[in-house]
Amino acid sequence: DGGITQSPKYLFRKEGQNVTLSCEQNLNHDAMYWYRQDPGQGLRLIYYSQIVNDFQKGDIAEGYSVSREKKESFPLTVTSAQKNPTAFYLCASSIGSGSPNEQYFGPGTRLTVT
Amino acid sequence: ILNVEQSPQSLHVQEGDSTNFTCSFPSSNFYALHWYRWETAKSPEALFVMTLNGDEKKKGRISATLNTKEGYSYLYIKGSQPEDSATYLCAFLTGTASKLTFGTGTRLQVTL
Numbered sequence: 204d205g206g207i208t209q210s211p212k213y214l215f216r217k218e219g220q221n222v223t224l225s226c227e228q229n230l231n232h233d234a235m236y237w238y239r240q241d242p243g244q245g246l247r248l249i250y251y252s253q254i255v256n257d258f259q260k261g262d263i264a265e266g267y268s269v270s271r272e273k274k275e276s277f278p279l280t281v282t283s284a285q286k287n288p289t290a291f292y293l294c295a296s297s298i299g300s301g302s303p304n305e306q307y308f309g310p311g312t313r314l315t316v317t
Numbered sequence: 318i319l320n321v322e323q324s325p326q327s328l329h330v331q332e333g334d335s336t337n338f339t340c341s342f343p344s345s346n347f348y349a350l351h352w353y354r355w356e357t358a359k360s361p362e363a364l365f366v367m368t369l370n371g372d373e374k375k376k377g378r379i380s381a382t383l384n385t386k387e388g389y390s391y392l393y394i395k396g397s398q399p400e401d402s403a404t405y406l407c408a409f410l411t412g413t414a415s416k417l418t419f420g421t422g423t424r425l426q427v428t429l
Contacts, residue, residue, distance in 0.1 A: 207360075236416070243421065244421060245321070245406070245418075245419035245420050246406070246408075246419040247419075248416050248417070248418075251416055253415060259415075261416060293360075293361070303348060303349030303351075303366050303368050303410055304366065305351060305363035305366050306351070306363065307360075307363075308361045308362075309360060
């Protein structure tokens, strides 16, 4: 089955530690995205990548970093510089980011930092 | 940052009721409007991608309309069923951006 996987489903970290969230897709999509959801807010874009070895900052990129070394993978690192890292993180992909194509979402990772 | 607004924030209806939600977005530089359904403990799934003013799309009991000149889209659910319970998200894509801007969603609960 084609789809997007995110792991783990729940992640707990101590404040001051960096943590990397995994996102893998086997849909052969060029574009991939990372969103963050907080209570009462819409999905907010952290980073997106339109093609391998290229990525752009979204609306709330501060304190996050990404890489796109392979088409299938778009890991997100939440660094210690992110002031409020506790949130639900969703990864998505689409055929291309410059077109109106729908996005396909993973199941999400809930990160708790204490 | 673009502003996409959805109303109502939440809605509670009885099985069999028909209902509708609104998504408001900037009317300038429109490229596409997406609707997604997000059920609890699942991933958001696309319902519709709408690109033309006057577009009407339908999937089963769910339909959507689009008015790009005034900047709104309506999502209708006819004869709501408990399985329709979910959060419905709309998202706006401008002609100059490669990224979606999401609204906060309308949370629908359908009870027997």
